[in-house]
Amino acid sequence: SAVISQKPSRDICQRGTSLTIQCQVDSQVTMMFWYRQQPGQSLTLIATANQGSEATYESGFVIDKFPISRPNLTFSTLTVSNMSPEDSSIYLCSVDLDGGNTIYFGEGSWLTVV
């Protein structure tokens, strides 16, 4: 497995502001994923971030709203822009390990937009 650290772990944000979530992994990984989990719901993939290329977004998610950086093989950021209460969710970073066999998750960043 790997140690996947996310910051912030929790935050309360004002609507209209933006927040950047950081994800740090203790080993080099090729594929990193960002998920959203709305209250009481399952997980939805936002985008896949590979080092050295633009992030690939899933249907319903756009770069202007969720810009992602992937500057190296151990780090990524997800920004939630111009937040509204509907963005209140857990945002989870995940990485692909075990030779591409298994995806592990960070502890999540719990955002509340007021």
Added chain:
Amino acid sequence: GNSVTQMEGPVTLSEEAFLTINCTYTATGYPSLFWYVQYPGEGLQLLLKATKADDKGSNKGFEATYRKETTSFHLEKGSVQVSDSAVYFCALRPNTGFQKLVFGTGTRLLVSP
């Protein structure tokens, strides 16, 4: 397309009861199958996995067997504890094409003393 169906919760059990949480899937080819657990206020933890038919994943007393003939990956535990109270997610990952995880809706387990 690929999809995962889980039994709806909550599942309410007394301590030491037997647990089964049903999971069935639809996929092309032979995906890898996973159970993740989310304890209250925490992120997702990998509980167990199986990568091919008839494999049995196990961890912390939980087990699940990859049944290709029934396209199922049911989670079982012989004797649950209060500390097992959590939400359990079944997921699949295709072994071809874009390999993103596909999650079920999650099943909440509540274990009372």
